[in-house]
Amino acid sequence: MKERHRSRCVIALASAPEQSEKLISVYGEMLSGLYPFWDGMEHVLEVIEYIEKKDWHSAEREPDECSADFSKSRDIFVILKNLEFVEISVPAIEMYVALPYKGMEQVSPCHNIVL
Numbered sequence: 001m002k003e004r005h006r007s008r009c010v011i012a013l014a015s016a017p018e019q020s021e022k023l024i025s026v027y028g029e030m031l032s033g034l035y036p037f038w039d040g041m042e043h044v045l046e047v048i049e050y051i052e053k054k055d056w057h058s059a060e061r062e063p064d065e066c067s068a069d070f071s072k073s074r075d076i077f078v079i080l081k082n083l084e085f086v087e088i089s090v091p092a093i094e095m096y097v098a099l100p101y102k103g104m105e106q107v108s109p110c111h112n113i114v115l
Contacts, residue, residue, distance in 0.1 A: 026080070026088050033076030037095065040069035074099045 043066035050059035077099070080092035 023085055023087070026083060026085060029076065030080060030088055030092065033073050033080065033092070033095065036069040036072035036076075037099070040066045040073065043069065070099050 043062045047059050047062045047066070050056075050062065074096065077092045077096040081089055081096050083089045083092070
């Protein structure tokens, strides 16, 4: 499935040079949404590591940072999911849906870990 998105992107860049610049810019925005997501996932993994080491104080601090990172990522993907470029909007929708939330309030998977 990801390979299909890549091939459409190459076709779009080759067939519409005037849109290439816009598409490249939007891919940059997509990457800027992935960085906070990866940071948030790193916090999730750190919580698990702290729990395994029974370092409760450190494990308690991570969920707030995790939520902040996921919130930044979610704010970017909410904009990208409505773009006219399928190459961007489909993965953005997938990421937006994958990010944890509860109603309108952001919830971190770190908060679901019982200490």
